[in-house]
């Protein structure tokens with residue numbers, strides 16, 4: 001890279017700082033490039049030459065943000081290029097952000113409360129934002145009751161109707177579809193068996209504390225290398241009641257070295273012997289929300305078609 005005119009360097013620095021501020025210290029070269037070219041047409045013919053310089057400025061701005069904080073970036077811009085801050089204020093929008101790549105008529109949103117009681121004030125935001133986005137895009141909102149915790153957040157049979165009523169009042173219209181996670185138990189369990197058979201999951205009998213330590217140490221627990229046949233046999237014992245609640249969970253195999261500790265072999269299903277108000281005592285193993293949601297998303301099509309059949 002050769003030398004750049006000082007005024008161009010200052011310009012690139014301004015956009016890099018502005019971008020770092022707007023994206024919480026994670027400015028992007030592409031985004032800065034777009035803005036430099038969009039607002040300075042005379043530089044467009046030099047895009048190739050400027051890429052490296054922009055990358056350097058973005059790196060510096062992000063490092064500054066990490067080291068000194070966003071307030072420092074803001075005060076730098078205030079003294080060096082106050083116009084870049086005005087831009088940010090001008091861009092602050094009112095109302096909801098538009099959804100990238102959303103197509104009218106094809107947007108589907110879901111509001112998924114646990115029916116262990118009536119909605120709280122905190123839920124209102126979820127209902128209102130989802131309903132408003134559905135209105136903007138002529139889409140639909142699914143009200144999904146996440147009711148697969150039979151013990152800690154045991155479903156309240158009256159809450160289902162109360163929540164539907166409050167949803168309708170807040171959204172100005174009834175939900176387009178209503179699903180109950182507990183209706184899909186066979187689907188979750190089917191996918192759990194499949195994951196065990198295909199070695200994407202394992203039955204873990206470690207205590208919560210022990211596993212927490214494995215997670216901290218980034219080491220694999222002794223259960224991780226069981227054969228799929230052993231896993232399936234333990235799975236059967238979880239389901240027939242021979243293993244008691246707390247005695248085992250099914251974990252999804254990720255990697256124990258992932259940067260986010262919560263993702264290290266996360267628990268997907270656990271034993272609960274509670275009596276579910278809608279499903280009764282038919283099941284002893286229940287999915288946790290992460291697994292439930294993943295199955296709903298991946299197998300959305302098959303779920304919807306089975307929904308239509310019923």
Ligand SMILES: [Zn+2]
Nearest residue numbers: 204206221223
């Ligand atoms: Zn284990």
